[in-house]
Amino acid sequence: MNDIAHNLAQVQQRISAAAERCGRAPEEVSLLAVSKTKPASDIAQAIAAGQREFGENYVQEGTDKIALFREQGITGLTWHFIGPLQSNKSRLVAENFDWCHTIDRQKIAMRLSEQRPGELAPLNVLIQVNISDETSKSGIALAEVDALADLVSSLPGLRLRGLMAIPAPEQDYDKQFAVCQQMAVAFSALQRRYSGIDTLSLGMTDDMEAAIAAGSTMVRIGTAIFGARDYSARQGQ
Template identity: 70%
Template sequence: MNQRQHSAIAENLQQVRERIASSAALCERSPEEITLLAVSKTKPASAIEEAITAGQLAFGENYVQEGVEKVAAFSNHQPPLVWHFIGPLQSNKSRLVAENFDWCHTLDRLKIAQRLNEQRPKDKAPLQVLIQVNISDEQSKSGISLAEVPQLAADIAAMPHLMLRGLMAIPAAETDYDSQLAVFRQMTEAFNSLKLSYPQIDTLSMGMTDDMPAAIAAGSTMVRIGTAIFGARDYSA
């Protein structure tokens, strides 16, 4: 990676942080309420290193094996990086997530929750988890319906090696801001309802490069940004 690409990631991060701050200001929120998760899937360790140099410590990975390799590569970094698994999770990969990641955003089945709870090393802090909601009811996407959230939340809350922190969603792509906002507000309503029962709930993970302003206006506390930081992904490898 040459110096021009290096500086581009730092510049991109600064621009994203400024976008977060301006979006927050428009709805009278503090930018400190919103965590920036840098989505580093398919990106090399050198790109992550440049993001770290620019002050980024929280990273999201979609592919288990790739993510585990990156967690290992940066395991001695100080201060420690925070690794979030944000991709669909199959049963046969649950142990790798339980043993290596700090967060899992995509919990949508009791079976997976039980496996993660059993497989989380006892010498590690509980795995921080979010319930994924299929808010747009898309056949192609993971997640449960809003109606199913209370039961799964209750099941997770009883598991000693998981810590339920909130909800995550990937709505259907909408170019219209008002349409984006309407969907995100459904998530916020569910999030606020869940907080009444579970005081530790504090994370609403929604908003990506193309819909971040609407997500922040609706109440997102964590935005997942990849392309705007690292550039377009190359899936040809």
């Protein structure tokens, strides 16, 4: 077993243990492998180990990887865009990715819907919430979720699936859980308003246990799978 396969197995064990501790089935939590800045060879190792869902932060880097694996005839992969999205890059996301986690304004939602090719299924999208109110992070306030959800749910090229957040770094478990629980409450409220809401993208390497205990259905894990990132190797936005 190579290092990436070993790391994936360890992360899956962490997910299973966290789910079982709070009375959830491990199958309720999916693992999104965050492969940003990592070479295609690392992703290929993860694929060989059974991983099928990958998250990319940089549009051009992500589309290049998607094209590469398509050219190799590898099917069954699901690609998630999880980084901040500029308007001038929205078409590449609409045409190539299966998911976008970072909807935080009407303009981006409308552009993605308009640019989604008709022969593809609607783009699965999540509304990003800036749950810790950090000026350095994208996302909207919880109070703004309903208005944006109303718009997104009306757009034919999009399929609203739920919410995403990146809480501020915090080492204390109880504080992690309290923030994650705020997202879980908002997620439950969204589920009551719309059908098809099934995804709360919440939790990373350092806070996945608290996120799972609060109700996350998808954790985004990069470093624990692929190791530390070298941002100088990034291929661009």
